[in-house]
Amino acid sequence: MPTFPSVAVLGAGTMGSGIAQLCAQAGSTVFLFDAFPDALKRAPQKIEKDLAKGVELGKLSKEQAKVIVDLIKPINLLDECKSADLIIEAASESLEVKVELFSQLDDRVGHDCILSTNTSSLSVTQIAAKTKYPHRVCGFHFFNPATRMRLVEVVAAHQTDKSVIERIVAYAIELEKTPVVTKDTPGFIVNRVARPYYGEALRALGEGLADHMTIDRIMREGGGFKMGPFELMDLIGIDINFAATSSVWEAYFRDSRYRPHLIQKQMVDAGFLGKKSGRGFYDYSAEGK
Amino acid sequence: MNAELELYPIERILFVGPLEDVLPLADRAKQAGHTPTLLLAPAEIEEGRKRTRIRILGENEHADADGFDIAFECYTTDVTSKYEAIQYLEDAFSGEAPIITLTLTSALCDLLTDAAAPDRFVGVSMLPPFSETTLAELTKLDSTDPSIFATVESLFESFGLKIATVGDAPAGVLVRAVACLVNESYNALQEGVAPAADIDTAMKLGVNYPHGPIAWGQKIGLARVEAIMDGLYNWFHEDRYRATPLLRRAARM
Ligand SMILES: NC(=O)c1ccc[n+]([C@@H]2O[C@H](COP(=O)([O-])OP(=O)(O)OC[C@H]3O[C@@H](n4cnc5c(N)ncnc54)[C@H](O)[C@@H]3O)[C@@H](O)[C@H]2O)c1
Numbered sequence: 001m002p003t004f005p006s007v008a009v010l011g012a013g014t015m016g017s018g019i020a021q022l023c024a025q026a027g028s029t030v031f032l033f034d035a036f037p038d039a040l041k042r043a044p045q046k047i048e049k050d051l052a053k054g055v056e057l058g059k060l061s062k063e064q065a066k067v068i069v070d071l072i073k074p075i076n077l078l079d080e081c082k083s084a085d086l087i088i089e090a091a092s093e094s095l096e097v098k099v100e101l102f103s104q105l106d107d108r109v110g111h112d113c114i115l116s117t118n119t120s121s122l123s124v125t126q127i128a129a130k131t132k133y134p135h136r137v138c139g140f141h142f143f144n145p146a147t148r149m150r151l152v153e154v155v156a157a158h159q160t161d162k163s164v165i166e167r168i169v170a171y172a173i174e175l176e177k178t179p180v181v182t183k184d185t186p187g188f189i190v191n192r193v194a195r196p197y198y199g200e201a202l203r204a205l206g207e208g209l210a211d212h213m214t215i216d217r218i219m220r221e222g223g224g225f226k227m228g229p230f231e232l233m234d235l236i237g238i239d240i241n242f243a244a245t246s247s248v249w250e251a252y253f254r255d256s257r258y259r260p261h262l263i264q265k266q267m268v269d270a271g272f273l274g275k276k277s278g279r280g281f282y283d284y285s286a287e288g289k
Numbered sequence: 290m291n292a293e294l295e296l297y298p299i300e301r302i303l304f305v306g307p308l309e310d311v312l313p314l315a316d317r318a319k320q321a322g323h324t325p326t327l328l329l330a331p332a333e334i335e336e337g338r339k340r341t342r343i344r345i346l347g348e349n350e351h352a353d354a355d356g357f358d359i360a361f362e363c364y365t366t367d368v369t370s371k372y373e374a375i376q377y378l379e380d381a382f383s384g385e386a387p388i389i390t391l392t393l394t395s396a397l398c399d400l401l402t403d404a405a406a407p408d409r410f411v412g413v414s415m416l417p418p419f420s421e422t423t424l425a426e427l428t429k430l431d432s433t434d435p436s437i438f439a440t441v442e443s444l445f446e447s448f449g450l451k452i453a454t455v456g457d458a459p460a461g462v463l464v465r466a467v468a469c470l471v472n473e474s475y476n477a478l479q480e481g482v483a484p485a486a487d488i489d490t491a492m493k494l495g496v497n498y499p500h501g502p503i504a505w506g507q508k509i510g511l512a513r514v515e516a517i518m519d520g521l522y523n524w525f526h527e528d529r530y531r532a533t534p535l536l537r538r539a540a541r542m
Contacts, residue, residue: 150494151490180490180491181483182482185482189488190495193470193488194496196470196472197470200462200465200466214455218426218462219462219463222416222451256527259529
């Protein structure tokens, strides 16, 4: 029996669908909720496709895949998840959205139910403070793609009970993840410690020390990084990366250590968002290839 | 590389700097078939002779351009020795033999403000420890002699290193970024965000870094990371490059 037999995932986008799949793979019943019916329709299809790939590769049987799919129950009303033992909120990155969802659940779910959020950049402490029982709120931060990336950050807000963290850590292990517990500080561990990788590369580019291709090559060939900072920003999305930097910078009272770079903003302004828009620091259009 | 440039000889190389840093570089030179010689601080000569059979100049021996084709100055944390070594090499190496200087803590132009012939210098930034270095970032000034630069490129290639040419700033591109990553990981550690081992795990699994930044700092040498941060701070005068107090303390232990 998993630590949380019944889980509700709120938000069925990129992260939510992956997280729902993981929880079902661990044997939990998963209520999947999204405010937009389209997303709710797409997520199970995406999960089925991913599992089918697993079947093809011999990682699991057809029957096992079916069991997993059947454990995922798309729901149209938030009320339908009130029996859940764990809420994993993975809706859009907005304080209002997250607070609104949690406040709707405050008195509907059981007292022992944990409210966790997959937020990358918001303060979990701030979200918790807006709920009725802040001690049961924590961060449960997965990485993209959630089904493949081994790390999860378990974020202890100022108000979080120790036992809440312990149970989330235990569940993360059941999800076959490597959990690390982190204090609720801007960017937690990864999104904060990684800032200089992008920031210094952007500054080196801005200072004219080298072009972006040379900088990428230096980082790969000299540093052993799998991807150079500019390739990586293109993959993540320059807008997403810029937003992450801006949010850590703002949250640390504009400490110059995290200051975003004008180059990023101009790329975003121009709509050059990276791979997804066909053009970022590199050209991904047909002619660019 | 310009094929028409005439290169200087690179066979007899004089390495000047701390034993720990010059030894792996001299080993590479030897493997590449060159003839390295070390010029160490007097206090390190004895230890050096115990650790290597590569020739080490005695306390009263002098380096001169007749004996060497090229010199490589490798101080990082010890700024006083660095300036002294640069001046010594300029005086001892009359003529035009190339001099390479490590630019981990200063920009090349900063090191050469008092140089009589800055055109014979090439700056290099490489990620320590030098036994594991895979790439050299070379820096020239506008006035750098192209033949000298091409000579230094060929030397680093002979060491089996990849080469990049970058503009002039302390710590080039890679070392600057890695030092800032290490510094930021100490900053997180100082705030109690997570224990050191968890920070390293998170960075390896969350963003595929080749090493956890805390362990990486120890590998590079914390005193050196601190010196690089201070070098960046002195160059940019920006708060962004302030070394984390916990890093400073750890570097002294
Ligand atoms: N994408 C990543 O790389 C990544 C990584 C880690 C964490 N996160 C975090 O995960 C969360 C989700 O990100 P994503 O990339 O999956 O975004 P997404 O846009 O793919 O998915 C968000 C989903 O939330 C739904 N939604 C919006 N408002 C809602 C509401 N009020 N109730 C229910 N559903 C609602 C949207 O319809 C959408 O399907 C964000 O907090 C984000 O910061 C993202």
